[in-house]
Amino acid sequence: MKLRGVTLVYGPPGAGKTTFAAHYVYHNYDKVFWVSAFEDEATFRGNMSALGYNFGERLVYWEAPLADPEPFFDTLVNSVIKERPGVLVIDSITEFLGSGNIDIIHNVVYRVIKQSGIDVFLTAEKGVTEKVAYVADNVIELVYDVRPYGTYREMVVRKIRGGLGTPCRI
Known part of the structure; x- marks a missing residue:
């Protein structure tokens, strides 16, 4: 799966949005610019190192x-x-979507993409996806649910520009 342009990865807390983004960018880009609203650098690097990244x-x-x-x-x-x-990751865009900030975020994404050709990954909680999904070239939903028999996880490809025409579950 080639994810170029703007990719939105969304889902509930604990679904693996940060891990998915880290896995993809680690294996597909030589240089990564990561912006985090949640973790300090030492914690991020430690968590990623434990996963082999x-x-x-x-x-x-x-x-x-x-x-x-x-x-x-x-x-x-x-x-x-x-x-x-090669890529800018904003983890999580949810934290920046306060009153009126959506215009600023769209401006940033387009300036980065159009001026420099750098891909962008945005992670978000499910509740804010409608605010940013239309700007994304690719939309990946991560589903996470705890059930009596264990944990259920699913990745749904909602949109890939120039790719699949219907949602694909993996």
Whole structure:
């Protein structure tokens, strides 16, 4: 599965959004720019290393302050363009979708894509996907449910531009 352009990975907490994004970008890009609203860099690197993803110098990591979004995203775009990674990951976009921030986020995504050709991965909680799904070229839903007999996990490919015409369950 080739995921180029903007990819949205969404689902409930614990579904594996961060792990899915890390797995994909680790195996498909030489340089990754990762923005996290949840983890500090040491925790992220430790968690990923436990899964066998040792990014080393291939990773530029930002801990995202949840402050005034406009200056933050302007600085982010400039840094991404300067660093020239193959992919920008924003984990999780949910944290940035406060009042009116959707326009800023769309602007950032399009500026990064159009100005530099860098792919973008966005992770999000299920409840905010309708705000960002239409801007995405690829949409992946991760389902996670605890049942009496164990844990149920499913990946549903909702959209791949130029790809499958109907949802595909894996």
